[in-house]
Amino acid sequence: MLRKIYVLDTNVLLQEPHAIFAFQKNEVVLPAVVLEEVDSKKRNMDEIGRNARHFSKLIDQLRAKGKLHEGVPLDSGGSLRVELNHRSFQHFKESFAEMTNDNRIIAVALNLSIEEKEKSNGAKVILVSKDALVRVKADAFGLEVEDFLSDRVVEFDEGYDGFVEVFVDNEIIKKFYKEGGINRGDLTIQATLYPHQFVILKDALGSSSSALGKIEPNGYDIRPFVSDLxxxxxxxxxxxxxxxxxxxxxxxxxxxxxxxxxxxxxxxxxxxxxxxxxxxxxxxxxxxxxxxxxxxxxxxxxxxxxxxxxxxxxxxxxxxxxxxxxxxxxxxxxxxxxxxxxxxxxxxxxxxxxxxxxxxxxxxxxxxxxxxxxxxxxxxxxxxxxxxxxxxxxxxxxxxxxxxxxxxxxxxxxxxxxxxxxxxxxxxxxxxxxxxxxxxxxxx
The missing domain is CATH 3.40.50.300 (P-loop containing nucleotide triphosphate hydrolases)
Known part of the structure; x- marks a missing residue:
């Protein structure tokens, strides 16, 4: 598998301090300016400050494995390196004259990418940032960029709604009212049903018959509401x-x-x-x-x-x-x-x-x-x-x-x-x- 180099922006670490372990057997590079930005946040008495302090302790523990500027192994199989070189603004100065911290991070990724492309088996360099404008600027220089998605718990529009509409035979609706509920086996849907999820039963033939029930904690029985208020x-x-x-x-x-x-x-x-x-x-x-x-x-x-x-x-x-x-x-x-x-x-x-x-x-x-x-x-x-x-x-x-x-x-x-x-x-x-x-x- 072709090795990749991931250059991380500061906001990734301030959002998820353990992000350095999320890149499998690839190399993670932290520009020196990232450490400066994390250091400037660690006195904040909020979640960002807590994450900055947590990451500071984490990277301090990694020093026991070797010199960070030379690279140290990670438990994920990859490596971590603090990048002190590749800070030249030569490829940047015509487009962005000001040496902001964001531009310094992009410059490190850009110079690393140029260096790797000159090698016969050079690694792919990817800049990871949660800042949309950093990704836009980096993309303008031909850099490969990504958002940090490992901390997402759902993908786009796949969130849990808490209820589901099911079209059934009218006899199922009658059974629900007559017997005070039905069970999962009476439905033909393949979707997973969760405890306390609501089920809206509708007549498959289009009549106005309907029923409203809720999945019991066992995840199988569907019963009417307990409260009639x-x-x-x-x-x-x-x-x-x-x-x-x-x-x-x-x-x-x-x-x-x-x-x-x-x-x-x-x-x-x-x-x-x-x-x-x-x-x-x-x-x-x-x-x-x-x-x-x-x-x-x-x-x-x-x-x-x-x-x-x-x-x-x-x-x-x-x-x-x-x-x-x-x-x-x-x-x-x-x-x-x-x-x-x-x-x-x-x-x-x-x-x-x-x-x-x-x-x-x-x-x-x-x-x-x-x-x-x-x-x-x-x-x-x-x-x-x-x-x-x-x-x-x-x-x-x-x-x-x-x-x-x-x-x-x-x-x-x-x-x-x-x-x-x-x-x-x-x-x-x-x-x-x-x-x-x-x-x-x-x-x-």
Missing amino acids: DQVWGIRSRNVQQRMVFELLLRQDIPLVTMIGKAGTGKTLLSLAAGLMQTEDLHIYNKLLVARPVVPLGKDIGYLPGEKDEKLRPWMQPIYDNLEYLFNTKKPGELDQILAGMGSIQVEALTYIRGRSIPEQYIIIDEAQNLTKHEVKTILTRVGEKSKIVLMGDPQQIDHPYLDEYTNGLTYVVEKFKNQAVHGHVKLVKGERSGLAQLAADLL
Whole structure:
């Protein structure tokens, strides 16, 4: 097999510190400027800083195997080398005069590629970057470029929806209602069915007969919904997916619920309504905890004036908007008085969740698509006994610089837990906020 040389950009390591082991028996090259960029990030008190520190320790351990600038063997069968040469800007200066760090990385890959092409059995040089513009610039110089895809948990448009439509003979639908369910053997589909996946039965001959069931934890039996509620705290389900959401949210035997949907599909409102009912009316849970990640689009949270609660208010306003609707408040400050009087509803930033143990609580994590795999793991390992946690978001609206639709924490949880009996998932497809909001979500 022809040997390949992979030149890694800094963002690959800041997204996945173990990326150096993902290239099998090929050579991995780190330009010296990459180490400088990683070093500049390691003091950050966020996920990027954690990954920078983790990679720093990892590469320090590899020094025991030899000199990094000469190359050291990896357990994957390949090798790792820190590249100190091949930094010449001779082939670059006419197109990009400025010696930015991105251009330095491209220059190393370009000079290595030119050198290898002059050899009779030279290796193919590939630049790996998660920065689209770096890939575009490198491609303009004839370099082979790739995105780092090893951290993806799903491929394009292959995500788990949580429900499946099945066209069956009308007799199967009648059997479902008469006997209180059917089993996997009554269906002719070849697709894999998962615990708590919803099944929409439709008449194959086109009549209006239909049925809605859910796969039992054994992955075989299909039964009607346990809950017959389609209205919770004044909120009525407006489509079949919202009805599925209520079934998952009101089931105590499903402690982990995930929801994916565009803006206006009702994710936050449905979750809050179900949480309020089970906390305030049924007293199943002691507290309703609502949290969302603080991912700034402009200035960071530290630049806002006031105490912690005042700083958090702009970030948490979408939660308060939904609570105002549920409590039907009209006057300014009325919601704050209600929440202060109840004492069982807590709106918090995810910044403060590390180190906590959260038992007997109904936990809602909004905007979970902005979480990394590590952050999601941190959150789920905080969940205590008799708690329920709801993760929701829109993977197409990501504000995190190193995440995308296929590598974010929400998508990661959906795919990793879809075969587990403790988990249920629904993809909401129809917007219910308004006709304009739905049209904007589809067109823009």
